[in-house]
Amino acid sequence: MPELRHDPIQRRWVIIAAERGRRPADFMPRREEPEPKFCPFCPGHEEKTPAPIRVYGAKGPVGANDPWLVRVMPNKFPALMVEGELDRLAYGPYDYMNGVGAHEVIVETPDHGQQLPDLSLDHLALLLDVYRERLDDLLRDTRLRYVMIFKNYGRLAGATVSHPHSQVIATPVTPRTLSSELRSAMDHYHLKERCLYCDVLAQELAEGVRVVAENEHFVAYCPYASRVPFEVHVFPRRHAADFRHTGKNRLLPLAAILRELLARMRLALDDPPYNLLFHTAPNRDSGAKRAGYWSTLDFDFHWHIEIFPRLTQVAGFEWGTGFYINPTAPETAAQFLREVQPGGGA
Amino acid sequence: MPELRHDPIQRRWVIIAAERGRRPADFMPRREEPEPKFCPFCPGHEEKTPAPIRVYGAKGPVGANDPWLVRVMPNKFPALMVEGELDRLAYGPYDYMNGVGAHEVIVETPDHGQQLPDLSLDHLALLLDVYRERLDDLLRDTRLRYVMIFKNYGRLAGATVSHPHSQVIATPVTPRTLSSELRSAMDHYHLKERCLYCDVLAQELAEGVRVVAENEHFVAYCPYASRVPFEVHVFPRRHAADFRHTGKNRLLPLAAILRELLARMRLALDDPPYNLLFHTAPNRDSGAKRAGYWSTLDFDFHWHIEIFPRLTQVAGFEWGTGFYINPTAPETAAQFLREVQPGGGA
Numbered sequence: 091m092p093e094l095r096h097d098p099i100q101r102r103w104v105i106i107a108a109e110r111g112r113r114p115a116d117f118m119p120r121r122e123e124p125e126p127k128f129c130p131f132c133p134g135h136e137e138k139t140p141a142p143i144r145v146y147g148a149k150g151p152v153g154a155n156d157p158w159l160v161r162v163m164p165n166k167f168p169a170l171m172v173e174g175e176l177d178r179l180a181y182g183p184y185d186y187m188n189g190v191g192a193h194e195v196i197v198e199t200p201d202h203g204q205q206l207p208d209l210s211l212d213h214l215a216l217l218l219d220v221y222r223e224r225l226d227d228l229l230r231d232t233r234l235r236y237v238m239i240f241k242n243y244g245r246l247a248g249a250t251v252s253h254p255h256s257q258v259i260a261t262p263v264t265p266r267t268l269s270s271e272l273r274s275a276m277d278h279y280h281l282k283e284r285c286l287y288c289d290v291l292a293q294e295l296a297e298g299v300r301v302v303a304e305n306e307h308f309v310a311y312c313p314y315a316s317r318v319p320f321e322v323h324v325f326p327r328r329h330a331a332d333f334r335h336t337g338k339n340r341l342l343p344l345a346a347i348l349r350e351l352l353a354r355m356r357l358a359l360d361d362p363p364y365n366l367l368f369h370t371a372p373n374r375d376s377g378a379k380r381a382g383y384w385s386t387l388d389f390d391f392h393w394h395i396e397i398f399p400r401l402t403q404v405a406g407f408e409w410g411t412g413f414y415i416n417p418t419a420p421e422t423a424a425q426f427l428r429e430v431q432p433g434g435g436a
Numbered sequence: 437m438p439e440l441r442h443d444p445i446q447r448r449w450v451i452i453a454a455e456r457g458r459r460p461a462d463f464m465p466r467r468e469e470p471e472p473k474f475c476p477f478c479p480g481h482e483e484k485t486p487a488p489i490r491v492y493g494a495k496g497p498v499g500a501n502d503p504w505l506v507r508v509m510p511n512k513f514p515a516l517m518v519e520g521e522l523d524r525l526a527y528g529p530y531d532y533m534n535g536v537g538a539h540e541v542i543v544e545t546p547d548h549g550q551q552l553p554d555l556s557l558d559h560l561a562l563l564l565d566v567y568r569e570r571l572d573d574l575l576r577d578t579r580l581r582y583v584m585i586f587k588n589y590g591r592l593a594g595a596t597v598s599h600p601h602s603q604v605i606a607t608p609v610t611p612r613t614l615s616s617e618l619r620s621a622m623d624h625y626h627l628k629e630r631c632l633y634c635d636v637l638a639q640e641l642a643e644g645v646r647v648v649a650e651n652e653h654f655v656a657y658c659p660y661a662s663r664v665p666f667e668v669h670v671f672p673r674r675h676a677a678d679f680r681h682t683g684k685n686r687l688l689p690l691a692a693i694l695r696e697l698l699a700r701m702r703l704a705l706d707d708p709p710y711n712l713l714f715h716t717a718p719n720r721d722s723g724a725k726r727a728g729y730w731s732t733l734d735f736d737f738h739w740h741i742e743i744f745p746r747l748t749q750v751a752g753f754e755w756g757t758g759f760y761i762n763p764t765a766p767e768t769a770a771q772f773l774r775e776v777q778p779g780g781g782a
Contacts, residue, residue: 095661097660098624100616100617100620102661102758104760105759107763108764108768169761182642238757240753246749248753265757265759267756267757267759274444274446286445293528315441315446315452316450404594407586407594407603409750410613410744411584411611413584413612415451417454418454419454422454
């Protein structure tokens with residue numbers, strides 16, 4: 091069973107997943123090994139992965155053995171286990187709980203060589219709908235506080251399989267970055283009765299210099315205090331705390347802005363590795379409710395997507411202090427991303 | 437002038453150092469380029485680097501042109517500038533200040549091929565004394581809130597020059613990781629009138645399973661909630677908030693435990709890249725004093741050193757959420773580091 095351990099100094103939970111079993115010798119060959127030729131995510135190899143949770147065709151859910159467009163399955167090497175109780179304990183000055191949660195893989199397309207900006211808008215909208223569905227399903231489990239949907243693209247961004255896929259990790263605690271955001275948002279709301287993110291969005295739209303792309307429903311911009319070169323955030327114009335409540339009619343515009351952004355990044359930065367993360371409302375029906383958290387969440391939080399191209403080596407200074415040195419001004423990055431012209435009329 | 441920009445959502449300051457001048461094209465060649473043959477830190481090349489701040493021989497400070505053991509100079513490509521006023525401003529929903537601070541390089545030895553565990557104990561103690569001296573000097577500047585002493589070893593840890601060197605970055609704000617530590621420490625002290633770190637140290641010494649090395653004055657252990665495999669912290673046994681107050685007689689024991697640790701890591705993990713960071717008291721004579729911070733600092737904070745081998749790729753999940761998945765239990769890591777036998781009787 092993986093363990094969740096809490097550090098009282100950094101006030102941070104860490105997953106100790108020794109089941110993933112890395113002994114010192116496993117770290118020795120740091121040379122890059124070529125990816126094996128056999129791809130477990132390609133059609134025809136379905137028996138090499140755990141039984142799927144859901145399988146989707148163009149018209150919605152299909153049977154486990156039908157042709158598919160998007161496939162959701164448990165991670166074969168999960169960081170957290172779906173069964174069991176949390177068994178919260180004090181352990182000396184530390185805290186402990188069992189590594190209960192979920193870890194899923196979403197194969198985004200049967201085509202090994204496609205990437206997100208190559209998908210049709212309908213296919214990309216289906217994928218976004220699957221994300222929404224996974225949130226809905228997992229948040230019914232009141233042991234879970236947060237469901238993180240993310241994508242690592244490229245080896246330098248942590249991807250170990252090149253076949254297009256996203257991941258879902260559901261955790262029994264809210265990750266530190268999220269809880270600190272939720273706290274800022276709540277404080278701002280209590281002080282001003284306005285959404286902090288709506289204030290930021292208004293500033294970005296008024297200035298315009300950091301905006302990369304926009305459509306009727308969504309805006310993408312490089313944040314004023316970008317941590318890394320070419321960091322981009324995507325926000326819905328209309329205030330909404332929970333990605334799950336995004337109407338079907340908003341999925342196509344979201345697919346469109348995402349595809350445009352990723353196409354621009356691919357062209358401007360020569361197909362960079364990147365991480366893409368959803369920031370959405372935590373589980374209000376979990377123990378957090380008993381603890382009285384997030385009473386104003388619907389008003390104070392604003393879901394969004396964060397994309398980090400991994401162009402620079404994150405050095406010790408940044409990583410150990412949380413203090414980032416960014417060598418490219420976001421205004422320069424946004425201008426560059428606006429000016430490239432991805433083909434195919436995206 | 438570099439800029440310091442504050443993100444109200446993450447409550448994080450970021451340094452935008454566009455002077456370091458990375459245009460999109462600079463990020464394109466992601467293939468590893470070989471390091472140039474010419475080393476600017478080797479003896480005889482002193483004119484290729486900025487004029488030194490201090491130069492040390494075996495018996496202490498020497499002249500700028502004398503033979504040297506340790507050499508301190510301004511970074512040729514500084515992330516922060518030493519001259520000017522902060523000019524704090526609100527900028528829409530954001531905050532701004534000028535990128536005032538200091539960025540120095542400490543060349544640790546004239547010998548290009550030596551590494552920290554190869555230095556004599558006297559040499560290593562001299563280096564630690566230089567760290568102490570840089571803290572003393574820089575903390576006299578009341579514009580500066582924190583002085584971070586750190587070392588990136590190996591390319592994967594962010595080092596761009598292989599000649600052994602450390603860095604010093606002095607910032608007009610306390611880095612996020614440190615301020616959150618200071619807050620935990622203060623809260624714990626107010627609640628219990630005990631030092632949080634002393635409590636943790638007592639637990640580690642009582643259990644013993646995560647201890648890697650110890651001597652009369654210092655203890656090194658893998659933290660209970662280690663973020664990465666083989667993370668090690670070094671603590672003074674006796675409570676002390678400020679590394680500057682470490683007596684001369686403690687520098688040799690600190691050199692000894694550091695040398696032993698790094699030798700064990702080198703042997704156990706095949707010379708891994710790593711980051712080493714000092715966590716010490718912030719500047720109490722800065723504006724923080726006016727703001728009434730850190731009144732109990734001497735009682736609640738405990739300086740220490742954190743070492744992170746960079747064995748795993750930090751993926752998007754960890755980096756974007758602050759929630760780490762560590763595949764090696766710290767108990768396993770500590771046992772492995774204890775069991776290897778570095779040569780030379782270290």
